[in-house]
Structures are given as C-alpha cells and as structure tokens.
Amino acid sequence: MIDIFLLMFLVIFSIYSIHTEDLLSSVIVLSAFSFVMTIVWTRLNAVDVAFTEAAVGAGVSTIIFLSALSRTKRGEEKRVTKKINIYNLFAALIVIFTGSVLVYGTIDMPAFGDIEAPAYNVLAPRFIIGSMAELGIKNFVTSILASYRGYDTLGETTVIFTAGVSVVALLRRKGGT
Amino acid sequence: MLDLILSKYNYWISILLMMIGLYGMIAKNNLIKKIIGMNIFQVSVFLFYISMGKVRDGTAPIHWDRALIYDNPIPHVLILTAIVVSISTTAVALALIIRIYKNFQSIEEDQILKVLAREENKTDS
Amino acid sequence: MILYIVIIPLFVSLLTPLFGMFNRKYAYFISLLGAIITFLFVIFTYKKVVTHGKEYYWFGGFEPPFGIEYVVDGLNLILLLIISFIYLLVIIYSKKSSEKEIEDKRLSLFYCLLNLFFTGILGIVVTGDIFNLYVFVEIASLSSYTLIALGPKRQSLMASYNYLILGTIGATFVLIGIGYIFMATGSLNMADIKSRLVPIYHSKMVRTAFTFITLGLCLKLALFPLHIWLPNAYAYAPSSVGALLAATGTKVSAYALIRVLYSVFTIDFDTNVIPFNKVFVFISLIAILAGSFLALAQKNLKKMLAYSSIGQIGYITLGIAMSNEISLQGSVLHIFNHSLMKCALFFIAGGIFYKKGIENINDMKGIAKEMPFTMAFFVIAGLSLVGVPLTVGFLSKWYLLLGAISQKYFFVIPVILISSLLSFIYIWRVIETAYFKDSNSTKSSSEMPLGMIAPVAVVTILCIYFGIFTELPLLLTKEAIRILIGN
Structure with missing residues (x-):
C-alpha cells in the first residue's frame, strides 16, 4: 500500500516540478522527487542504487542546478506568441504516442515480481x-x-x-x- | 482486473513519469526547465529498470545465510552506470546554459532564436 | 589486440590535459602519436581478421553472455579502418585550424575531448554487448556536445544545446529499448540476444523494444524528420569537428542501426514479422529528396554540405531498408565513401574559412584563382558526391540501384537519379562561383597551409583511387555482408 502512495507522490512532484514557473522551487521539488525515488528503490531492495541516487540525484544534481540558477535567472517567462498552443499540442501528441507504444509493450510483460x-x-x-x-x-x-x-x-x-x-x-x- | 493493475502498476507509473519528463523536455521554452524534464525522464527510466529487478519475497542482493530468494542484481548494476551518465549529461547541459546566458542574457529558447534569426538576416543581406 | 583500439585513445585523452598544462603543443603531439598507434593496431587487427575471420576479446576472461565481449568481424572492420584513418587526418588537420578557431587556454582540453570522442565511437564499433553500446554512445555524445560548443561563433552554443536535448532523448530511447529487450530475453550480449529472440518474435515487448532502439538511433543518425539538430551543429562547430562529425559521427550511428537490425534482430523480423523495411524505404527516399532540395536553398557552404549529408544518410538507410545482400553492400560502401567525400569537403570548407574568413557561397567569387589546389580537390570530391563514374560515389550508388532492381523497387531509380542531379546542381553552384565569376580582389595564390591541405589531398586521392581500383572495398563489404546475413 505504501508503495502505491509513494509512486503517487512521484507523479505529483514531477508534474509540479515541470509546471511551476519559479525555477528555484522547481529544482527543490525535483530534489524531493529524487528523495522519494530513493525510498521507492529501497523498498524495491535496490539499496546500492538508492544510495547513489540519494547522493547523486538528490544531492549533487540539486547543487549543480542551484549553482546554475545563481548564475542565470530564477524565473521562467511565458511565451508571448500565439504559436504556443500548436507547439504544446504537438509535444503532447508525441508524448501520448510514445507513451501508448510503451504501454502496448507492457501487455505481455512478465508480471511485477514474477x-x-x-x-x-x-x-x-x-x-x-x-x-x-x-x-x-x-x-x-x-x-x-x-x-x-x-x-x-x-x-x-x-x-x-x-x-x-x-x-x-x-x-x-x-x-x- | 485488479490483479492486472497491480502486476503492471509500477511499470505504468514509470511510463507515466517518463512521459511527464519527455513533455517537459519537448514543450518547455525555458532551457533549465528542459533539463529538469530530462532528469525526470531519465530517473523514471531507471525506476522502470529497478522495478524489473524485483522478485516476489526476494531479499536485497547481498549474501545472507537466511535468504531464500534474492532480487535480480543485474538491473541495479546497469542503473548505477546510467545514473552517473545522467548526472554527467545534466552537468554539461547546465554549463552550456551558463555560457548561453552569458552570451545572450536570456534562457528562453524563443528569445534566443529571435536574436539569432536577426543576426543571420544581417549577415546574409 | 582489439582492446587496445579503444584503450589507447582513452589513455591519450587522460594524458593530453596533463601535458597540455606545460605546453599546449604537447597535447597535439601526444594525440598524433595516439592516432598513429591506434591506426597501426587497426591494421594488425585487419590482418588477423582477414586470416581468421573473426577476432574477439572477453573482458576479465568471463565468457559471454556473462561478461562483456568485443567482437570484430567483417562489418566493423570496415568501420574501424575508416574511423582510425579519419582520426589520424583530423588530428593532423586540426593543428592549424584549431589554433586559429579555439582559444589557447582551451586547446589541450579540445584535444582531450577529441580523443574521448574517438574512444566513444571506436567503443561503439567494436563492442558486442548492447548495454556497453549505450555507455559508449553517451561518451561519444557528451564529448561531441562540448566540441560543437567550442565553435568560433555564439550560434554554436545553441546548436550544441539542441543536439544535447535531442541526443539525450535518442540515447534514453535506446536505454528504454535495451530495458525491454533485457526483460524479454534476460541477456545483454548481442549474439546471445539474437538466438533468444527468435522464438518470441510475436511478443509485443520485443516489438516495442525494436521501435524504441530504432527511433533512438535514427535520432542520432539524423534521418530526415529527426534531422533538425544536424545542420547547425555541423555548420557552427569548429571546422575540424564539423568534418569529423560528418565523416564518422553519423556513420557510427548507421553502423549501430545495421547491427541492431541484422545482428540483434534478423531480416525475417524486419521484413516479415513487422512491415518495418517497407516503411523505412519510403522514409529514406523522402530523406534523400528533402536533403538534396534543402541543400539547394542554402547560402552557407558548411550548411549546404550538412543538408547534403542528410540526403546522403538517406542513401545509407535506403540500402539498409531494402535488405538484400547487394543493397546492404551498397549501404556499407556508401558509409565508407561518404566518410571520405564529406571529410574532404568539410576540410575544404574549413580551409576556406581559415584563409579567408568567409562561409557564404556568394562571397567565394573567383576563389579558384587564389586557392587553385583547394578548389581542384573540391571539384573532385564534389563530383564523387554526385556519383560520377570513376569516383567512389558512383560505386555505392550503382550497388544501391542494383539492389533496388533485384528487389523490384523500380520507383527507387528515378529518386536516385533526381537526387544525383540535384547534388550536381548544388555542387556546380559552388564551382561556378569559384571558377567563373570575377573576384573583387586580385590577390595571387593563398593556399591553405601544408598541414591542412595534405589531409585533403590524401582523402581526395583515395576518392579517385577506390573509384578506379574497386577490388578492396568490394571484397571487404561483400565478405562483411555475407557474415552479417549468413548466420
């Protein structure tokens, strides 16, 4: 049960991290995302990978992101042009297509833990x-x-x-x- | 039905996460945002690998006298390598963004492309 | 033996920044030495493979599929020869060219990255392990992103960033595909996967894996609709980097695609189980035409060459897609030939930029009077690109045509003819401007320095040599395809 909730957290964090316009909070949420991922991997008994993710994914990469932010800008600007909608729609189409191919592949996959x-x-x-x-x-x-x-x-x-x-x-x- | 969902739940969530990351990579205009998307995309691929390494009732792949079944260690090894690759790509990308910001005073893709298009027209004419 | 082909460039890349700290000239000499030794090792390997048929190395002595294996057979032998040769030429060429285009402080790091790039692509070529392939793809990609970004103009930064984004998507797709394959077969060794895949071709997992690996490699290969990163990356990179990317970067991805299609999957899967090859033929034809048409519209010489590369990549994938022995032979020949031709043409474009600082074709009026040898080489390499008989370009196009006829794909013939005509037009445009238009300045001869024109001369002479004495490339490619399809 706890795994299901942890995975839900991951989805929420990732959506928030992509969506928010403040790059700083986006990076912090990304770091939280990595930490939750660490817990998920520990639950899946991948301890070595969890260690590495905690150190590298949540630690080092957050630091690199923050130092990059400190040398650039914190905010994200909205696109002004009207093209935005077509562009995002196009991206969404690609993503849905790729996602459905991937899900199609899972149909005759061995069950989790088989x-x-x-x-x-x-x-x-x-x-x-x-x-x-x-x-x-x-x-x-x-x-x-x-x-x-x-x-x-x-x-x-x-x-x-x-x-x-x-x-x-x-x-x-x-x-x- | 519930069995089916439970047996594929981890994979489906990792695919969903991949797609969120990929969307961020393609659709976002901000250069740093794209890299954040890239991170999410790659980490969720790793989740997919790690999920495939889990075996029911398995224990961590470390020798233990009382263990009956171990989890599959191979995906763990592959992902240890891939995590490092991912962080290296992030580091190079961010260094590149810092250079871009120094040169263009902007990290928005459309603004930079506008500046570049203007420059190109100037050299052509 | 084959281990050293990859280890020596890696070792050299560690030494260059170290010695570069004392004197940046050392970085160049060490790289040159490394390239020569690598080339010698490739020649040794060539002799061994020709006599024994196959050469392999097991890391740590663990037998495959448990350990990682290096295999050299006919196909990657050809790639090894061409890459190690171009490695040598690029290092020689980059001495003068990079000294001008890259700041002194970055020069030793530039050589370091150059060697790392070759470590990566040589690793891709010799490995027999599919995950190892991914790791080396990433080494090559990471170093090429930075090499592009070191270009003289600020456009190079955005070109590099776009390549980074699309390249990472491509590499991650490959990683997803490897995951699906591992899930379906439990193995990572290519030969082992091939035998394990045959009974489970109907599996949806395998089809998804195939889709993703192919898509990822096509992104790296810059096949037409996925080509958007390529023109800027080639045009704004330092001249020597543009040449090496055009000559080896995409070729290695093409090699990886052939490996995956024919050594991991089989022809049976590609044609019968899923209708992949038929679709791929049409995509390739579109790529050939689109690349040639877009090249016509370019004003910048390097960009024109880059778009022409996109068309030429279409030829390579066309041969792969038609999947009979002759067309595959044509495809491998085209990898070989196009490496030589594009290497020469990009070297020349870089040379003109080095001497004159001009990139646009319209500014090159009467340049043939000032750089007669350079432009003569341009004519030869350009005609080879068009596919005039007695040049290498003719040979591969001829085999592609034969392959199309034996497959009864007659609609391929007009496309190849039209595209050859188009390439003649865009090459002629440069020749016309250079030879028949009067220049504003009346300066006498100002050739490229010897260190730059010598590599150009060598490659151009080889373009003619292999066009006339065709035994060696034909023999090698025939043997390679026989091994590839045979087992």
Missing part, C-alpha cells in the same frame, strides 16, 4: 551463485559492477571524466589561468 521472468533466469543465477563461489564477494551488485561487467564501470568513469573536462572547457574564463 520469479519466472527471463530477466531473472538467464544471467542472474550465475551471478548470484558465482559472486560467492568464484569471487568471494558478499554483495552481488559489487561483484557484477567491479568484475563481471567491470568494463561498463570503466566506461562510466570515462563519462564522468568527459563531463568534467567538458565543464572546465565550457566555463574556463578568458583571462584566468
């Missing part, structure tokens, strides 16, 4: 057994992240490096060092 689902029966058993037997690591997520799919993690680190270099390259001042 133990027979292929996602749980192809790769996962080897990882769950192998983590202790092959590698001796108690946390399966760690063993996959660092060992079985360690190369993805190298890619992930490269992405952060790219982002770091990009931000420095973009924001480096002309006169400074």
